[in-house]
Amino acid sequence: MSDGLPLTEVASRTGLAERAIAWRNGGLLRRDAFLHQVARWQAALAAQSGQRVAIYFEDPFDFAAALYGAWYAGKTPYLPGDAQPATVERLRAMVDILAGDLPGAISLTSAVAAQPNQPLDPVNTRLVMFTSGSSGEPTALEKKLAQLDDEIHTQHEAFGRHWARHPDLSIYSTVTHQHIYGLLFFVLWPLSAGRPFVTRRITYIEEMIGRPNPTPALLVASPAHLKRLPDPSGPTPTHRHIEAILSSGGPLPPEAALHTAASLGVAPIEIFGSSETGGIAWRQRTIHGDRWQPLPLVEWRIDDGLLAVRSPYLPSADWWLTADRVRADREGSFVLLGRADRIVKIEEKRVSLSAIERRLTESPLIAEARVLTLAAGVSLRVAAVVVPSEAGREQLAAQGRRRFNETLRAWLADSVERIALPRRWRHVSALPLNAQGKTTEASLIALFDADMPPVQWIERGTTHALAELSVEAGERAFDGHFPEAAILPGVVQVDWAIRCARDCFELAAPVRSLEILKFQHPVLPGTRLHLELQLRPATEVVTFRITSSVGAHASGRVLFKAFDV
Amino acid sequence: MSTLEQEIKEIIIASLALEDVVPDDIDAAAPLFGDGLGLDSIDALELGIALQKRYGVTMGADAEVTRQYFASVNALAGFVAAQRTR
CATH class of the missing domain: 3.30.300.30 (ANL, C-terminal domain)
Structure with a gap:
C-alpha cells in the first residue's frame, strides 16, 4: 500500500484534504469533510463525563468519524453488533455514553473548527467489540489499534495487492462495519488506503449493476449473500468492474464459491478467522481448493486434533486453541474438518x-x-x-x-x-441467519417458541429492514383456517409483519390501527416470502410489503400508537 | 374409553410437552416406554410429578413396581384409580 496511512495517522496526517473517503448518494465525501466531522464528535464526546462510549451507526462514514472522534476525546469506543433492544439493554450496563443510531444517544456538536491532531498511540488507543454469539451470548473483546493496523496490512500483503493497485477502487459491502470483518475491510482498510467506501450497504449484489460510470470495485460480502446470487446471466459491464470479492464470517460452500466465480467473474477470497483471533488464513477456491493458506505472521499447530494459533493479532503471545478440527496439508497449508464436538x-x-x-x-x-x-x-x-x-x-x-x-x-x-x-x-427450508449470515443459538431457540417461520434478516437497519421467511407446508399457521386449501391467512401475514417490525425497530407500543391493507396473491406452502419494513423516521408508523417470486402478496401500514399526522 | 384414560393421555402430552401428538395417537394398551411412545427415564420422572400433582399418587421406591405402573396408559389408569387421594 504505497500511499497507505497507518491507522494511527488517518486523522492526523496533514495535506491530504482531497483524499476520497466515501461515496454517499452519488457524491464523494473527502478527507476535509471527514476531519471536520471527527472534530465535531471529538467536541461532543469530550463534553461528556464517563470513559466508555457505545458507537452504533448505519452509515459507515458517520461511524468512522465518531470512532476517531471518540479516540481523540480520550474515550474507549464499544461497538455493538446490532441495535436490538436486548443488545442495547446489555450495553447500557457496560458504557457511560451512547452515540449514533441508538435510543438515548447524545447529539452532535453543531460546528467546530478542525484542529490539527497528533497521531494516535497504537497501544493505548483501543476499542471493544463483541463476538457474534453463534455459540451463546456475545462476549466483549478489546482490540488495540496496533492489532487492527497489523491485520489490515498483512491481509493486504497476502491477497490484496492486485486489487488495491487501482487508484479509483471503491468498496461495497453487504456486511456491517460493527463486526470485525466489516470494520477491517469496509472501513479501516479503505481509510488507510485512501479508497472510498460506498456508504449504503448493499442488500442484493444486483444493486451494483447499473452504477453510473462504474469504477473498479471491491465487494466485501458474507457467504449468505454469495449463496443467494442469481444464476449467471453472462458477464455484464458492471461485473467486469468487480476486481475482487471477499467472503468471511462463516464457511462458503464450494458450490457457492464456484457459482460466484461463474456469475461475477472472480472467485471470492475467503478469509478464515474470528473476532477473538483476527484473521488466521485465506484461500481462493479456484486456486487452493480446500487448503487454507496461513496469513503472514500467523503460526499454527495441531493440539489434540484441534487448530491452535499464535499471532500478533491475538491479545497475548500464547497459543490460542480454536474449536476447529484440522489436518495439515502440503506447503504449510491446512484443511478444516469441522467444529470440535459440543x-x-x-x-x-x-x-x-x-x-x-x-x-x-x-x-x-x-x-x-x-x-x-x-x-x-x-x-x-x-x-x-x-x-x-x-x-x-x-x-x-x-x-x-x-x-x-x-x-x-x-x-x-x-x-x-x-x-x-x-x-x-x-x-425448516433453511437455517435461520442473522444479518451477519450466522446461525445463532438464540435464533434456533426462538424457533421453539414462536408459531412463525425462522426469519432470515437480509438487512436490518434502524428504519429499514428486509427479511426472508420460508413458508413450509408443515407451518402451523396453515392448520385449521381453510380446510379445503392450504392458504396462509391474511391475518397471519399481518401478524408476522408486526412481530418482525417490533423485533427490528424496538416498538413496544400497542398497535392502534392498520391502514391501506391490501392482499393480492394468496400465499401457498413452499413460498419464500420477502418482508420489507420501513419505519417512518421519528414516528411509530411502519409500512410493510410482502412479496415473493410470484409477485405481491400483502402490504399495509401499521400505527403502533395514536399519532398526529 | 374411560375419561380417566383420556385424562392421563392429556397429562402425558402436556407434562412432557409432546408435539404433534394428540390423545387419539396414544394406544392405551401400548407400552409408553421403549418401543411404544418412546418415553425415557426423564419422562418417567416428569410424568410421576404431574400425576402426583393431579391425583396425589406417589410412585414407590421399588423400580420394578413403578415400571409396571408405567407399562401403558391402561396400567397407569388402574394404578391411579386404586391409589388416588384427589
Missing part, C-alpha cells in the same frame, strides 16, 4: 450434540441439522432443527411431522443414548 451432560451422561448432528445429516432425508438443548421441567432435553432434503420433504409431506420425527429418532437410536434422542423438532 458436549452436554444430561442425567450425568455425556452427550455429543455434534455427533447427533453428524448422524442426522448422514440420513438421506436430511440436508442440514442443528441440535441444541432446551430446558424442560426437571432436565435438559435435546431438540433438533433440520433442513429436510428433497427426499425428506416428500416423506414429511406424505407422513406428517409425527411419523417423520419417529423415523429420524429410529435412525439415531443405534448411535445415540435414548435420553439424548431429540424430543422436539423443527423442520
Whole structure:
C-alpha cells in the first residue's frame, strides 16, 4: 500500500484534504469533510463525563468519524453488533455514553473548527467489540489499534495487492462495519488506503449493476449473500468492474464459491478467522481448493486434533486453541474438518450434540441439522432443527411431522443414548441467519417458541429492514383456517409483519390501527416470502410489503400508537 | 374409553410437552416406554410429578413396581384409580 496511512495517522496526517473517503448518494465525501466531522464528535464526546462510549451507526462514514472522534476525546469506543433492544439493554450496563443510531444517544456538536491532531498511540488507543454469539451470548473483546493496523496490512500483503493497485477502487459491502470483518475491510482498510467506501450497504449484489460510470470495485460480502446470487446471466459491464470479492464470517460452500466465480467473474477470497483471533488464513477456491493458506505472521499447530494459533493479532503471545478440527496439508497449508464436538451432560451422561448432528445429516432425508438443548421441567432435553432434503420433504409431506420425527429418532437410536434422542423438532427450508449470515443459538431457540417461520434478516437497519421467511407446508399457521386449501391467512401475514417490525425497530407500543391493507396473491406452502419494513423516521408508523417470486402478496401500514399526522 | 384414560393421555402430552401428538395417537394398551411412545427415564420422572400433582399418587421406591405402573396408559389408569387421594 504505497500511499497507505497507518491507522494511527488517518486523522492526523496533514495535506491530504482531497483524499476520497466515501461515496454517499452519488457524491464523494473527502478527507476535509471527514476531519471536520471527527472534530465535531471529538467536541461532543469530550463534553461528556464517563470513559466508555457505545458507537452504533448505519452509515459507515458517520461511524468512522465518531470512532476517531471518540479516540481523540480520550474515550474507549464499544461497538455493538446490532441495535436490538436486548443488545442495547446489555450495553447500557457496560458504557457511560451512547452515540449514533441508538435510543438515548447524545447529539452532535453543531460546528467546530478542525484542529490539527497528533497521531494516535497504537497501544493505548483501543476499542471493544463483541463476538457474534453463534455459540451463546456475545462476549466483549478489546482490540488495540496496533492489532487492527497489523491485520489490515498483512491481509493486504497476502491477497490484496492486485486489487488495491487501482487508484479509483471503491468498496461495497453487504456486511456491517460493527463486526470485525466489516470494520477491517469496509472501513479501516479503505481509510488507510485512501479508497472510498460506498456508504449504503448493499442488500442484493444486483444493486451494483447499473452504477453510473462504474469504477473498479471491491465487494466485501458474507457467504449468505454469495449463496443467494442469481444464476449467471453472462458477464455484464458492471461485473467486469468487480476486481475482487471477499467472503468471511462463516464457511462458503464450494458450490457457492464456484457459482460466484461463474456469475461475477472472480472467485471470492475467503478469509478464515474470528473476532477473538483476527484473521488466521485465506484461500481462493479456484486456486487452493480446500487448503487454507496461513496469513503472514500467523503460526499454527495441531493440539489434540484441534487448530491452535499464535499471532500478533491475538491479545497475548500464547497459543490460542480454536474449536476447529484440522489436518495439515502440503506447503504449510491446512484443511478444516469441522467444529470440535459440543458436549452436554444430561442425567450425568455425556452427550455429543455434534455427533447427533453428524448422524442426522448422514440420513438421506436430511440436508442440514442443528441440535441444541432446551430446558424442560426437571432436565435438559435435546431438540433438533433440520433442513429436510428433497427426499425428506416428500416423506414429511406424505407422513406428517409425527411419523417423520419417529423415523429420524429410529435412525439415531443405534448411535445415540435414548435420553439424548431429540424430543422436539423443527423442520425448516433453511437455517435461520442473522444479518451477519450466522446461525445463532438464540435464533434456533426462538424457533421453539414462536408459531412463525425462522426469519432470515437480509438487512436490518434502524428504519429499514428486509427479511426472508420460508413458508413450509408443515407451518402451523396453515392448520385449521381453510380446510379445503392450504392458504396462509391474511391475518397471519399481518401478524408476522408486526412481530418482525417490533423485533427490528424496538416498538413496544400497542398497535392502534392498520391502514391501506391490501392482499393480492394468496400465499401457498413452499413460498419464500420477502418482508420489507420501513419505519417512518421519528414516528411509530411502519409500512410493510410482502412479496415473493410470484409477485405481491400483502402490504399495509401499521400505527403502533395514536399519532398526529 | 374411560375419561380417566383420556385424562392421563392429556397429562402425558402436556407434562412432557409432546408435539404433534394428540390423545387419539396414544394406544392405551401400548407400552409408553421403549418401543411404544418412546418415553425415557426423564419422562418417567416428569410424568410421576404431574400425576402426583393431579391425583396425589406417589410412585414407590421399588423400580420394578413403578415400571409396571408405567407399562401403558391402561396400567397407569388402574394404578391411579386404586391409589388416588384427589
